[in-house]
Amino acid sequence: MVVSDQVPIGKRSLDLEWFRRELEQERQFRLEQLISLSYQAEAPCSTALGEVRAALTAGARRALAEIDAALFRLSRNTFGVCELCGQAIPSYRLIAIPTIRLCLPCERSQPSHQD
Numbered sequence: 001m002v003v004s005d006q007v008p009i010g011k012r013s014l015d016l017e018w019f020r021r022e023l024e025q026e027r028q029f030r031l032e033q034l035i036s037l038s039y040q041a042e043a044p045c046s047t048a049l050g051e052v053r054a055a056l057t058a059g060a061r062r063a064l065a066e067i068d069a070a071l072f073r074l075s076r077n078t079f080g081v082c083e084l085c086g087q088a089i090p091s092y093r094l095i096a097i098p099t100i101r102l103c104l105p106c107e108r109s110q111p112s113h114q115d
C-alpha cells in the first residue's frame with residue numbers, strides 16, 4: 001500500500017476511541033455534577049453558598065459545552081486539528097486536555113490567553 005500524504009484526519013495515529021471514551025466519561029461526570037447542583041439549589045442556603053453553587057454550575061456548563069464541541073469534532077473527523085491554523089495539535093496536549101481547540105502557538109496568540 002502506498003502511503004499518501006493526504007491521510008484523512010480520522011486515520012492518523014491518534015487513538016480516537018480512547019478520546020471518545022475519556023470525553024464521554026467526563027461528560028457523564030459533568031451531567032451528574034449539574035444534576036446534584038440543581039438539587040442543592042432547591043434547598044435554602046446563604047448568599048455566599050449560593051454564589052459558589054452558581055459559579056460551579058456555570059463552570060460545569062462551560063465544561064459540558066467544551067466536551068460536546070470536542071465530541072462533535074470527533075464525529076466530523078476534525079478532532080485534534082487546531083481551529084485557527086489547521087495544524088495537528090500534538091497528542092501530548094490532547095491527552096492532557098482532550099477538549100483543547102488550539103495548538104500552542106495559536107493559544108499564545110489569543111488575546112484572552114493568561115500566563
Ligand SMILES: [Zn+2]
Nearest residue numbers: 082085103106
Ligand atoms: Zn494553531
